[in-house]
Amino acid sequence: MDICSYVILMKLRSVPVIPVNSEDTVVQLADMFRLMGDPTRLRIILVCLDDPISVGDIASRLALSPSLVSHHLRLLKAARVLRAKRHGKQIFYSALDDHVRCVISDMVAHVGEPLDAEEAD
Amino acid sequence: MDICSYVILMKLRSVPVIPVNSEDTVVQLADMFRLMGDPTRLRIILVCLDDPISVGDIASRLALSPSLVSHHLRLLKAARVLRAKRHGKQIFYSALDDHVRCVISDMVAHVGEPLDAEEAD
DNA sequence: ACAACATATGGACATCTGTTCATATGTGAT
DNA sequence: ATCACATATGAACAGATGTCCATATGTTGT
Numbered sequence: 001m002d003i004c005s006y007v008i009l010m011k012l013r014s015v016p017v018i019p020v021n022s023e024d025t026v027v028q029l030a031d032m033f034r035l036m037g038d039p040t041r042l043r044i045i046l047v048c049l050d051d052p053i054s055v056g057d058i059a060s061r062l063a064l065s066p067s068l069v070s071h072h073l074r075l076l077k078a079a080r081v082l083r084a085k086r087h088g089k090q091i092f093y094s095a096l097d098d099h100v101r102c103v104i105s106d107m108v109a110h111v112g113e114p115l116d117a118e119e120a121d
Numbered sequence: 122m123d124i125c126s127y128v129i130l131m132k133l134r135s136v137p138v139i140p141v142n143s144e145d146t147v148v149q150l151a152d153m154f155r156l157m158g159d160p161t162r163l164r165i166i167l168v169c170l171d172d173p174i175s176v177g178d179i180a181s182r183l184a185l186s187p188s189l190v191s192h193h194l195r196l197l198k199a200a201r202v203l204r205a206k207r208h209g210k211q212i213f214y215s216a217l218d219d220h221v222r223c224v225i226s227d228m229v230a231h232v233g234e235p236l237d238a239e240e241a242d
Numbered sequence: 243a244c245a246a247c248a249t250a251t252g253g254a255c256a257t258c259t260g261t262t263c264a265t266a267t268g269t270g271a272t
Numbered sequence: 273a274t275c276a277c278a279t280a281t282g283a284a285c286a287g288a289t290g291t292c293c294a295t296a297t298g299t300t301g302t
Contacts (some may be wrong), residue, residue, distance in 0.1 A: 037155025110220035
Protein backbone atom coordinates (compact mmCIF):
# COMPACT_ATOMS: atom_id res chain seq x y z
CA MET A 1 0.00 0.00 0.00
CA ASP A 2 1.37 3.39 -0.97
CA ILE A 3 1.63 6.42 1.28
CA CYS A 4 -1.38 8.13 -0.29
CA SER A 5 -3.70 5.27 0.54
CA TYR A 6 -2.27 5.20 4.01
CA VAL A 7 -3.04 8.86 4.59
CA ILE A 8 -6.64 8.33 3.54
CA LEU A 9 -6.92 5.25 5.75
CA MET A 10 -5.70 7.29 8.69
CA LYS A 11 -8.35 9.88 7.91
CA LEU A 12 -10.98 7.17 7.82
CA ARG A 13 -9.97 6.13 11.33
CA SER A 14 -10.54 9.73 12.39
CA VAL A 15 -6.88 10.27 13.15
CA PRO A 16 -6.30 13.97 12.53
CA VAL A 17 -4.23 13.71 9.38
CA ILE A 18 -4.12 17.05 7.64
CA PRO A 19 -5.27 17.56 4.06
CA VAL A 20 -6.48 15.35 1.23
CA ASN A 21 -3.42 15.91 -0.88
CA SER A 22 -3.21 12.63 -2.75
CA GLU A 23 -4.92 13.84 -5.88
CA ASP A 24 -4.42 10.78 -8.03
CA THR A 25 -5.55 8.36 -5.35
CA VAL A 26 -8.79 10.27 -4.93
CA VAL A 27 -9.29 10.13 -8.68
CA GLN A 28 -8.62 6.39 -8.63
CA LEU A 29 -11.20 5.93 -5.91
CA ALA A 30 -13.73 8.07 -7.73
CA ASP A 31 -13.16 6.07 -10.91
CA MET A 32 -14.05 2.88 -9.08
CA PHE A 33 -17.17 4.39 -7.56
CA ARG A 34 -18.24 5.86 -10.89
CA LEU A 35 -17.86 2.44 -12.43
CA MET A 36 -20.25 0.97 -9.88
CA GLY A 37 -22.55 3.95 -10.21
CA ASP A 38 -24.36 2.70 -13.28
CA PRO A 39 -27.32 0.37 -12.60
CA THR A 40 -26.59 -1.84 -15.58
CA ARG A 41 -22.94 -2.21 -14.63
CA LEU A 42 -23.82 -2.83 -11.00
CA ARG A 43 -26.24 -5.57 -12.04
CA ILE A 44 -23.49 -7.16 -14.09
CA ILE A 45 -21.15 -7.06 -11.11
CA LEU A 46 -23.77 -8.61 -8.84
CA VAL A 47 -24.39 -11.44 -11.27
CA CYS A 48 -20.66 -12.14 -11.46
CA LEU A 49 -20.34 -12.34 -7.69
CA ASP A 50 -22.11 -15.69 -7.55
CA ASP A 51 -20.06 -17.83 -9.90
CA PRO A 52 -18.06 -17.33 -13.07
CA ILE A 53 -20.60 -16.63 -15.79
CA SER A 54 -20.32 -16.25 -19.54
CA VAL A 55 -21.08 -13.06 -21.44
CA GLY A 56 -24.08 -14.62 -23.12
CA ASP A 57 -25.52 -15.84 -19.84
CA ILE A 58 -25.10 -12.40 -18.29
CA ALA A 59 -26.88 -10.86 -21.24
CA SER A 60 -29.81 -13.27 -21.19
CA ARG A 61 -30.15 -13.21 -17.43
CA LEU A 62 -30.24 -9.43 -17.39
CA ALA A 63 -32.15 -9.06 -20.65
CA LEU A 64 -29.38 -7.02 -22.25
CA SER A 65 -27.68 -7.18 -25.62
CA PRO A 66 -24.37 -9.09 -25.63
CA SER A 67 -22.78 -6.04 -27.17
CA LEU A 68 -23.73 -3.79 -24.30
CA VAL A 69 -22.63 -6.37 -21.76
CA SER A 70 -19.30 -6.70 -23.49
CA HIS A 71 -18.76 -2.95 -23.45
CA HIS A 72 -19.33 -2.84 -19.71
CA LEU A 73 -17.24 -5.93 -19.06
CA ARG A 74 -14.32 -4.31 -20.79
CA LEU A 75 -14.42 -1.40 -18.33
CA LEU A 76 -14.88 -3.66 -15.32
CA LYS A 77 -12.00 -5.87 -16.37
CA ALA A 78 -9.73 -2.89 -17.00
CA ALA A 79 -10.53 -1.59 -13.51
CA ARG A 80 -9.73 -5.01 -12.08
CA VAL A 81 -13.20 -5.46 -10.67
CA LEU A 82 -13.75 -8.61 -12.70
CA ARG A 83 -11.45 -11.15 -14.27
CA ALA A 84 -11.96 -13.05 -17.50
CA LYS A 85 -11.23 -16.70 -18.13
CA ARG A 86 -11.78 -18.43 -21.43
CA HIS A 87 -13.36 -21.87 -21.70
CA GLY A 88 -13.72 -22.89 -25.32
CA LYS A 89 -15.73 -20.34 -27.20
CA GLN A 90 -17.14 -18.71 -24.11
CA ILE A 91 -15.45 -16.31 -21.71
CA PHE A 92 -16.41 -16.48 -18.06
CA TYR A 93 -16.26 -13.44 -15.82
CA SER A 94 -15.99 -13.45 -12.04
CA ALA A 95 -15.03 -11.13 -9.20
CA LEU A 96 -11.30 -10.58 -8.92
CA ASP A 97 -11.22 -10.22 -5.16
CA ASP A 98 -13.55 -9.78 -2.19
CA HIS A 99 -13.13 -6.04 -1.77
CA VAL A 100 -15.95 -5.20 -4.13
CA ARG A 101 -18.16 -7.62 -2.26
CA CYS A 102 -17.38 -5.76 0.97
CA VAL A 103 -17.95 -2.38 -0.61
CA ILE A 104 -21.38 -3.38 -1.88
CA SER A 105 -22.25 -5.02 1.41
CA ASP A 106 -21.47 -1.81 3.30
CA MET A 107 -23.44 0.21 0.82
CA VAL A 108 -26.45 -2.06 1.16
CA ALA A 109 -26.28 -1.44 4.89
CA HIS A 110 -26.24 2.29 4.23
CA VAL A 111 -29.21 2.50 1.89
CA GLY A 112 -31.11 -0.03 3.97
CA GLU A 113 -30.72 2.09 7.07
CA PRO A 114 -33.99 3.71 8.15
CA LEU A 115 -34.03 7.25 9.50
CA ASP A 116 -31.94 6.97 12.62
CA ALA A 117 -31.85 9.07 15.74
CA GLU A 118 -28.93 11.15 14.50
CA GLU A 119 -31.11 12.45 11.71
CA ALA A 120 -32.66 15.13 13.87
CA ASP A 121 -31.07 18.56 14.00
CA MET B 122 -33.96 -3.92 6.33
CA ASP B 123 -36.33 -4.83 3.53
CA ILE B 124 -36.47 -8.10 1.68
CA CYS B 125 -34.69 -6.71 -1.36
CA SER B 126 -31.63 -5.72 0.61
CA TYR B 127 -31.70 -9.07 2.28
CA VAL B 128 -31.65 -10.91 -1.02
CA ILE B 129 -28.63 -8.93 -2.14
CA LEU B 130 -26.89 -9.54 1.16
CA MET B 131 -27.43 -13.26 0.72
CA LYS B 132 -25.90 -13.03 -2.73
CA LEU B 133 -22.92 -11.22 -1.28
CA ARG B 134 -22.35 -14.10 1.09
CA SER B 135 -22.25 -16.41 -1.92
CA VAL B 136 -25.45 -18.16 -0.94
CA PRO B 137 -26.92 -19.32 -4.24
CA VAL B 138 -29.86 -16.93 -4.43
CA ILE B 139 -31.01 -16.81 -8.00
CA PRO B 140 -31.77 -13.55 -9.79
CA VAL B 141 -31.15 -9.87 -9.10
CA ASN B 142 -34.80 -8.99 -9.10
CA SER B 143 -34.86 -6.02 -6.74
CA GLU B 144 -34.68 -3.36 -9.41
CA ASP B 145 -35.18 -0.32 -7.25
CA THR B 146 -32.65 -1.39 -4.64
CA VAL B 147 -30.02 -1.80 -7.32
CA VAL B 148 -30.84 1.67 -8.59
CA GLN B 149 -30.56 3.04 -5.06
CA LEU B 150 -27.16 1.44 -4.67
CA ALA B 151 -26.00 2.73 -8.03
CA ASP B 152 -27.17 6.23 -7.12
CA MET B 153 -24.98 6.18 -4.04
CA PHE B 154 -21.97 4.94 -5.95
CA ARG B 155 -22.50 7.47 -8.71
CA LEU B 156 -22.58 10.19 -6.09
CA MET B 157 -19.19 9.11 -4.79
CA GLY B 158 -17.91 8.69 -8.32
CA ASP B 159 -17.05 12.32 -8.87
CA PRO B 160 -13.58 13.39 -7.63
CA THR B 161 -14.76 16.76 -6.40
CA ARG B 162 -17.67 15.25 -4.50
CA LEU B 163 -15.47 12.50 -3.07
CA ARG B 164 -13.01 15.12 -1.85
CA ILE B 165 -15.85 16.97 -0.18
CA ILE B 166 -16.97 13.77 1.53
CA LEU B 167 -13.44 13.02 2.72
CA VAL B 168 -13.08 16.49 4.20
CA CYS B 169 -16.39 16.09 6.04
CA LEU B 170 -15.31 12.77 7.57
CA ASP B 171 -12.90 14.48 9.94
CA ASP B 172 -15.08 16.97 11.76
CA PRO B 173 -18.13 19.09 10.99
CA ILE B 174 -16.92 21.76 8.60
CA SER B 175 -18.58 24.82 7.13
CA VAL B 176 -19.27 25.34 3.44
CA GLY B 177 -16.78 28.16 3.21
CA ASP B 178 -14.05 26.13 4.85
CA ILE B 179 -14.66 23.22 2.50
CA ALA B 180 -14.43 25.59 -0.44
CA SER B 181 -11.19 27.21 0.68
CA ARG B 182 -9.58 23.96 1.75
CA LEU B 183 -10.35 22.37 -1.60
CA ALA B 184 -9.84 25.52 -3.65
CA LEU B 185 -13.38 25.43 -5.01
CA SER B 186 -16.06 28.08 -5.39
CA PRO B 187 -18.63 28.12 -2.56
CA SER B 188 -21.31 27.83 -5.21
CA LEU B 189 -19.93 24.58 -6.56
CA VAL B 190 -19.48 23.16 -3.09
CA SER B 191 -23.04 24.06 -2.21
CA HIS B 192 -24.37 22.33 -5.29
CA HIS B 193 -22.56 19.12 -4.37
CA LEU B 194 -23.53 19.37 -0.72
CA ARG B 195 -27.18 19.54 -1.71
CA LEU B 196 -26.88 16.18 -3.47
CA LEU B 197 -24.90 14.58 -0.66
CA LYS B 198 -27.38 15.77 1.92
CA ALA B 199 -30.34 14.55 -0.11
CA ALA B 200 -28.71 11.14 -0.38
CA ARG B 201 -28.15 11.13 3.36
CA VAL B 202 -24.40 10.87 3.03
CA LEU B 203 -23.90 14.11 4.94
CA ARG B 204 -25.96 16.01 7.44
CA ALA B 205 -26.18 19.75 7.88
CA LYS B 206 -26.23 21.65 11.12
CA ARG B 207 -26.50 25.41 11.35
CA HIS B 208 -24.39 27.46 13.75
CA GLY B 209 -25.07 31.13 13.31
CA LYS B 210 -24.48 32.19 9.75
CA GLN B 211 -22.49 29.12 8.87
CA ILE B 212 -23.73 25.63 8.14
CA PHE B 213 -21.56 22.71 9.16
CA TYR B 214 -21.61 19.44 7.29
CA SER B 215 -20.52 16.07 8.63
CA ALA B 216 -20.93 12.38 7.87
CA LEU B 217 -24.34 11.06 8.78
CA ASP B 218 -23.19 7.56 9.72
CA ASP B 219 -20.14 5.33 9.49
CA HIS B 220 -21.24 3.28 6.50
CA VAL B 221 -19.70 5.66 4.02
CA ARG B 222 -16.48 5.54 5.98
CA CYS B 223 -16.48 1.74 5.69
CA VAL B 224 -17.30 1.82 2.00
CA ILE B 225 -14.39 4.16 1.27
CA SER B 226 -12.07 2.16 3.46
CA ASP B 227 -12.86 -1.03 1.55
CA MET B 228 -12.41 0.76 -1.73
CA VAL B 229 -9.02 2.11 -0.66
CA ALA B 230 -8.02 -1.46 0.07
CA HIS B 231 -9.14 -2.45 -3.40
CA VAL B 232 -7.31 0.21 -5.38
CA GLY B 233 -4.28 -0.12 -3.13
CA GLU B 234 -4.02 -3.82 -3.82
CA PRO B 235 -1.05 -4.70 -6.02
CA LEU B 236 -1.35 -7.40 -8.66
CA ASP B 237 -2.13 -10.47 -6.61
CA ALA B 238 -1.60 -14.14 -7.36
CA GLU B 239 -5.18 -14.58 -8.56
CA GLU B 240 -4.43 -12.23 -11.42
CA ALA B 241 -2.87 -14.97 -13.55
CA ASP B 242 -5.06 -16.86 -15.98
C1' DA C 243 -34.57 49.62 8.53
C1' DC C 244 -29.95 48.55 6.26
C1' DA C 245 -25.43 46.41 5.18
C1' DA C 246 -22.29 42.52 5.22
C1' DC C 247 -21.58 37.93 5.19
C1' DA C 248 -22.67 32.78 4.31
C1' DT C 249 -25.06 29.70 1.75
C1' DA C 250 -28.42 28.27 -1.74
C1' DT C 251 -30.52 28.23 -6.28
C1' DG C 252 -31.54 28.53 -11.33
C1' DG C 253 -30.05 28.78 -16.09
C1' DA C 254 -26.71 27.91 -19.65
C1' DC C 255 -22.96 25.63 -21.51
C1' DA C 256 -19.45 22.14 -22.72
C1' DT C 257 -18.24 17.65 -21.77
C1' DC C 258 -18.87 13.05 -20.59
C1' DT C 259 -21.41 8.61 -20.79
C1' DG C 260 -24.61 4.74 -21.86
C1' DT C 261 -26.75 2.69 -25.54
C1' DT C 262 -27.49 1.07 -30.25
C1' DC C 263 -26.07 -0.55 -34.65
C1' DA C 264 -22.90 -2.49 -37.74
C1' DT C 265 -18.78 -4.89 -38.14
C1' DA C 266 -14.63 -7.35 -36.70
C1' DT C 267 -12.12 -10.90 -34.20
C1' DG C 268 -11.66 -15.35 -32.39
C1' DT C 269 -12.93 -20.28 -31.48
C1' DG C 270 -14.61 -24.98 -32.42
C1' DA C 271 -16.83 -28.24 -35.54
C1' DT C 272 -17.92 -30.17 -40.14
C1' DA D 273 -11.47 -23.74 -45.66
C1' DT D 274 -15.90 -22.62 -44.31
C1' DC D 275 -19.62 -22.22 -41.35
C1' DA D 276 -21.83 -21.12 -36.96
C1' DC D 277 -21.33 -19.32 -32.63
C1' DA D 278 -19.41 -16.15 -28.84
C1' DT D 279 -17.36 -12.09 -27.81
C1' DA D 280 -15.21 -7.68 -28.90
C1' DT D 281 -14.79 -3.19 -31.11
C1' DG D 282 -15.76 1.33 -33.38
C1' DA D 283 -18.72 5.13 -34.73
C1' DA D 284 -22.68 7.87 -33.75
C1' DC D 285 -26.36 9.65 -31.17
C1' DA D 286 -29.33 11.22 -27.25
C1' DG D 287 -29.36 12.17 -22.64
C1' DA D 288 -27.10 13.06 -18.30
C1' DT D 289 -23.70 15.67 -15.52
C1' DG D 290 -20.24 19.04 -13.62
C1' DT D 291 -19.05 23.66 -13.65
C1' DC D 292 -19.66 28.64 -14.04
C1' DC D 293 -22.17 32.89 -13.58
C1' DA D 294 -25.67 35.70 -11.80
C1' DT D 295 -29.00 36.07 -8.39
C1' DA D 296 -31.81 34.81 -4.34
C1' DT D 297 -32.38 33.51 0.47
C1' DG D 298 -31.20 33.68 5.15
C1' DT D 299 -28.60 35.36 9.31
C1' DT D 300 -26.08 38.55 12.31
C1' DG D 301 -24.76 42.65 13.15
C1' DT D 302 -25.32 48.15 13.37
